Amino acid sequence: xxTITRTKIADLLKSKSxxxxxxxxxxxxxxxxxxxxxxxxxNDGSTIHNVQIVVDVEKLGEEYLKPITTGACINVNGILVExxxxxxxxxxxxxxxEIYGTADPxxxxxxxxxxxVEFLREIAHLRPRTNTFGAVFRIRHHxxxxxxxxxxxxxxxxxxxxxxxxxDCEGAGQMFQVTTKNLYDLKKDENGNITYEDDFFGKxxxxxxxxxxxxxxxxxALGSIYTxxxxxxxxxxxxxxxxxxxxxxxxxxxxxxxxxxxxxAEDFIKYCIQWALDNCxxxxxxxxxxxxxxxxxxxxxxxxxxxxxxxxxxxxRLSYTEGVKILEExxxxxxxxxxxxxxxxxxxxxxxxxxxxxxxxxPVILTDYPKExxxxxxxxxxxGKTVRAMDVLFPKIGEIIGGSQREEDYDKLxxxxxxxxxxxxxxxxxxxxxxxxxxxxxxxxxxxxxLLLFVTGMANIRDVIPFPRTPNxxxx
Ligand code: 4AD
Ligand code: MG
Numbered sequence: 001x002x003t004i005t006r007t008k009i010a011d012l013l014k015s016k017s018x019x020x021x022x023x024x025x026x027x028x029x030x031x032x033x034x035x036x037x038x039x040x041x042x043n044d045g046s047t048i049h050n051v052q053i054v055v056d057v058e059k060l061g062e063e064y065l066k067p068i069t070t071g072a073c074i075n076v077n078g079i080l081v082e083x084x085x086x087x088x089x090x091x092x093x094x095x096x097x098e099i100y101g102t103a104d105p106x107x108x109x110x111x112x113x114x115x116x117v118e119f120l121r122e123i124a125h126l127r128p129r130t131n132t133f134g135a136v137f138r139i140r141h142h143x144x145x146x147x148x149x150x151x152x153x154x155x156x157x158x159x160x161x162x163x164x165x166x167x168d169c170e171g172a173g174q175m176f177q178v179t180t181k182n183l184y185d186l187k188k189d190e191n192g193n194i195t196y197e198d199d200f201f202g203k204x205x206x207x208x209x210x211x212x213x214x215x216x217x218x219x220x221a222l223g224s225i226y227t228x229x230x231x232x233x234x235x236x237x238x239x240x241x242x243x244x245x246x247x248x249x250x251x252x253x254x255x256x257x258x259x260x261x262x263x264x265a266e267d268f269i270k271y272c273i274q275w276a277l278d279n280c281x282x283x284x285x286x287x288x289x290x291x292x293x294x295x296x297x298x299x300x301x302x303x304x305x306x307x308x309x310x311x312x313x314x315x316x317r318l319s320y321t322e323g324v325k326i327l328e329e330x331x332x333x334x335x336x337x338x339x340x341x342x343x344x345x346x347x348x349x350x351x352x353x354x355x356x357x358x359x360x361x362x363p364v365i366l367t368d369y370p371k372e373x374x375x376x377x378x379x380x381x382x383x384g385k386t387v388r389a390m391d392v393l394f395p396k397i398g399e400i401i402g403g404s405q406r407e408e409d410y411d412k413l414x415x416x417x418x419x420x421x422x423x424x425x426x427x428x429x430x431x432x433x434x435x436x437x438x439x440x441x442x443x444x445x446x447x448x449x450x451l452l453l454f455v456t457g458m459a460n461i462r463d464v465i466p467f468p469r470t471p472n473x474x475x476x
Contacts, residue, residue, distance in 0.1 A: 001096050004077055010046035013090060015080060022080045024051060024092060025100070027129060028072045031065070033057070038065060040094075042074070045128075048135050048286045052083065052091040060097055070111055071103030071129070117294050117463055124467055124476050132290045135283035136456050136464055139276060143452060144228070146275035147249055150268055151226045156251060159218040159225040161211030166203050167426040169213045170375050174235040175206035176244075207232035210445060211250050213377075213430050216406065219252035219441055220433045226251040228448075236471050240460040241349065241398065243449060245469040252443035258379075258388045258405040261442035262365050265392050265401050266315045269363075269451070273307050276455045287456050295459040303457045306395075315363040315392065318355075320347075323366050326359055327351050346373045349398035356393045364393045376420045377430075378404040380412055390444065397454050403444020410434035 004023035007015070012024060026044030033039050033055070040053040053076055057065060068074060078092040085091070105111065109123050110130060120127040127133045148158065164178050180200040181187075187195050196204045211227035218225040227250045234244060251264065276284065281304075288303040327341045339348040347366075356364050368381060369389040378387035392401035407413040413434055417427060424431075452464035462468040467476045 001075070001098055002077055008046040009042065009044045009049065009051045012051055012080065012092075013047065013049055013088070015090060018080055018082050018090075020080050021077065021095075022092060023075070023077050024053070025075045026051075026073070028068055028070055028074060028103075030070060031068050035062070040068060040074070042076070043131075043134070045134055045138075048131060048138075048282050049088075052085065052088055053078065053094050053097075054081075054091055055094045055097065060094070065097075067099055067102040068097070069103060069105050069108075071108040073100040073103075074098065075100055114293060117460065121462055121468070128466065131286060132294065133463075135286050135290070136452070136458060137466060139280045139283050139287075139456055140452055140464065142275065142279050143272055143448070143455065146272045146279075147226075147228060147268075147448075149275075150271045151224075151251065154224070156224040156226045156253075157218070157222050159215060159222070159227055161208070161214035161227045161229065163208055163230065164201075164205055165208040166201065166205050167213060167430070168206070168422075169208070169210040169377075171420055171422055172209070172233075172235075174233045175209060176232050176234050178205045178207060209233055210248065212252065212443060212445065213427070215250050215252040215443060216377075216430070216433060216441065219254045219443070220437065220439065223255075224251070224253045238471055239349075240462075241450065241453070243461055243465060243468055243470060246461075246465070247448035249446040249448055250443060252441065254439050254441045256405070256442040257440060258367065258390055258442055261403060261405060261444060262315075262317060262367075262390055265365070265390070265403065265444055265446075266363075268446070269392070269400070270311055272451060273310050273455065277304070277307055277311075280455075284455070284457075287458070291457045291459065294463075306457070307455065310363065313362050315365050316360045317365045317367065318360075319367050320369045320386070320389075323347070323351075323355055323364075326355060330354060330359070344370050344372065352391075352393040352398040353395070356395050356398075361395075363395070366391050366393060371416075374404070376416045376422055377406050377413065379407045380416065392444075394450075394454055397450050399447075400450045400454065401444050401446045403442065405440065405442040408434060408438045408440050410438065 004021055006023045006025055026042040029041040029043050029050050031038055031040045036057055038055040038057055041050040042053050043050045075098040076094050077096040078094040080090055081093055083089055083091040110126055128137055168175055189195050208231055210231055215225055215227050230245055231248045232245050284303050292300055324343050337350050341351055367390045368386040370385060371387045374387050374389045378389050380387055388405040390403050391399050394400040449461050449464050453461055456464055458464050
């Protein structure tokens with residue numbers, strides 16, 4: 001075969017170099033045609049769109065073409081020509097076709113369109129080859145780029161916090177342990193407690209639930225930082241919005257009060273959404289249709305409109321107390337929630353979504369939650385009851401961001417940690433930031449997959465991460 005530099009299909013489709021020799025490589029979506037001429041729809045992952053390869057059957061031989069079935073991988077030399085078809089501008093008239101790999105139609109699982117999302121999760125090793133998941137993972141990449149650019153442009157430094165940790169940042173005790181101990185022969189002390197002195201780290205260690213505590217250390221030196229990495233939660237919640245392994249983006253800013261923190265969160269989400277509209281419109285438009293077939297009974301809003309709506313509206317700012325009042329009034333008027341609502345209750349997703357979708361019809365930033373339902377590190381308000389927390393609540397999603405102004409006063413923080421039974425031996429270094437040059441500061445955590453749920457319109461969080469980890473599921 002003649003050696004010609006490969007062109008990606010994304011670039012080929014924009015090319016006007018008609019008559020030129022080109023090379024394309026990719027996976028066959030379909031092959032159809034007559035005894036004379038075959039049309040191969042080829043995709044290489046660079047774009048949602050396929051390029052049409054036109055094959056002279058007589059020239060290449062009917063037998064030779066037979067193994068070119070859905071899923072096969074081929075290498076094509078040909079001439080770029082203007083297409084007569086109305087669906088595409090260009091096509092490739094093949095001169096040479098090499099078959100890299102066949103995909104036996106009897107066993108290749110992605111034969112027809114319209115597989116269920118559940119089935120596609122079972123073949124997560126192949127689902128990136130579907131149009132839907134190709135689009136989702138391209139958008140995932142673009143959102144990651146947007147996040148880095150947003151912070152980089154504003155002088156934030158990307159700071160890497162550890163995955164293995166000995167402290168429970170959120171204090172919710174949903175951690176996965178990390179150990180090299182022989183679980184079949186655990187050493188215990190005289191009280192029957194497991195000893196960790198002989199374990200790899202010489203103490204009990206876990207996978208992190210958040211990079212925040214270490215992020216704060218960095219903010220107290222570099223001023224503005226963000227983390228972006230995997231976090232782990234062993235909560236046994238089998239919901240469409242929870243993963244055991246998910247990616248979190250956590251900015252932390254010295255000298256920020258909660259108001260500036262809220263503005264940063266709003267600007268940040270809007271930047272990401274604008275980026276999606278600017279860079280992923282083809283994929284978004286494809287998903288707008290595809291998701292309606294994938295998830296039955298889900299609401300059918302227009303994805304582009306959904307994204308524009310966020311850009312066009314200022315997020316409502318509201319205290320938890322005011323939020324609960326609205327929810328209680330809804331109950332009084334006959335609205336039924338599954339979970340009870342009263343001042344002091346942790347809000348369930350149905351409550352968050354009521355505020356956002358039914359009441360305000362707009363994203364809401366809820367602030368000043370009761371201290372009992374929030375973490376030890378949040379700045380305590382004068383009222384002695386609430387803390388300076390802020391959750392960003394989104395339509396379709398519920399909580400997309402959780403954050404707060406941090407308690408910078410050593411004594412108050414120490415007391416709260418004690419009250420909440422946080423072991424000092426685990427967080428002495430965190431408390432040190434308040435002993436040496438403490439400063440007001442704030443930050444938040446965005447669940448990357450929750451943002452992706454919103455942007456892609458996918459209805460289940462398992463479908464926006466390549467290889468989801470959930471209870472009873474760690475295949476691939
Ligand atoms: O509200 P969370 O628990 O906040 C923190 O971890 C803070 N340390 C963040 C900070 O202030 N730096 O989690 C932050 C976000 C949530 O709002 C949600 O979007 C996402 O992380 N999240 C999850 N996403 C997927 N699966 C889970 N199990 C999640 N738990 C939280
Ligand atoms: Mg939260």
